Amino acid sequence: YLLGVSVGNQFVSVVNSYIQNPTPQIEVQVPGDYVFSLTTSDGTLSETKEITVHVRKDKKEEKVDQTIKEKEFQKPSISFLDDIVYVKPGETVNLFTDYDAGDTTQSPDLSWKSTSTSVQLAEDGRSFNRATISDIGTHTVEVQAMTGAYVAKSEVTVMVINENLPPQISLANEMNVVLSSEPIMLNASGTMDPNGDTLTHRWELVKQPQGSSLTSDSIQGRTFAYATNKIDDVQYYLFFAGCMFLTALLFIPYAMRYRGETYIQEGTSETSSTKS
Incomplete structure (x- = not known):
């Protein structure tokens, strides 16, 4: 099993080097x-x-502060994964947040709201939401996390557009x-x-x-904004899942040829039965 996983990872890493853009x-x-x-x-x-x-x-040598500082209590915080989200009128946009409990141990109570009446929020009390907005313009969505006596808030700007930007x-x-x-x-x-x-x-x-x-x-790779792959999004994961599955199929003939004489469980059971 370990050999199969190792060979599979090596195979995937080699393939990965060929599908990466410069x-x-x-x-x-x-x-x-x-x-x-x-x-x-x-x-x-x-x-x-x-x-x-x-x-x-x-x-440049950086001076290290040798003074021992007392650790401060870390309050909980919450933030959106994106600062600005763009969407067309009437379309639904997914809003994701990242919650950090800090030094608290309680589960947060999440609530969502918007000052715009045209914003329709589908969920409440969860770390993500779906917003549908029909009016063109700038809208703000706020999420609030209440953990005991601590309250953390964050806002995201949703731009509803119908023109090319x-x-x-x-x-x-x-x-x-x-x-x-x-x-x-x-x-x-x-x-x-x-x-x-x-x-x-x-x-x-x-x-x-x-x-x-x-x-x-x-400049190498000057036609790319950053390190990217030739296969994007869902196709990327489907491709690697297929590679791992193919590697498993290729490993089957080797696994079929390996036959241990005695398995540990079988040997243990035989020994215990002999003692009894």
């Missing part, structure tokens, strides 16, 4: 400031955002990297299209320090 990255040899831009388009509208990467020679790029303003053999990893994993359209991406090298002769073509 991760956007670039190797640099000169310390300094590098500026990269990402342009994302839905075929009609496009959006561009820049990020500055500070490349240093050595790692430009893509939304999620990219940090800047980041620090230590000059080493590791490449700079470019990541815009939160990039999305409000209308759910298919997006195209392109990274560009806008600025580099003196002495560096890199170009935009030096």
Whole structure:
């Protein structure tokens, strides 16, 4: 059994390496400031955002606080997985939350509400909900978690739209990297299209320090916003489930050829019967 699981995992990992798209990255040899831009388009509208990467020679030493601090009581908290959700008029959108109990031990009492009368919420008292909104515009949905004497709240903005909006790029303003053999990893994993359209991406090298002769073509995987797979969503999991099932079928002939002379349970039962 363990051999079968091990072979299956190895098989899946090999297949996984072939279905991954190139991760956007670039190797640099000169310390300094590098500026990269990402342009994302839905075929009609496009959006561009820049990020500055500070490349240093050595790692900056951080002072460690040696003082012993008393642990503070962690209050419960709740938050939505998304800050803004886009939906078309009349469609139902799923709203998911993440609850952290902190140092409390009681189960929370969850309640949902919205200040907009056009928002129809399907559930109450659960960690997720479904909202149906017919009016175009900006709507707010609030969830409240009451745990004993503690109350935690969180809000999400639901944008009901009927027009094509430009893509939304999620990219940090800047980041620090230590000059080493590791490449700079470019990541815009939160990039999305409000209308759910298919997006195209392109990274560009806008600025580099003196002495560096890199170009935009030096960026590997520059047509991807972040590390992605060629198979997405449900197909991804179905594919790997199929791979594991195929591996199990291939392992059956080997398992059929393995025949132990005596099993532990059989030997134990025979010994006990002899003693009796």
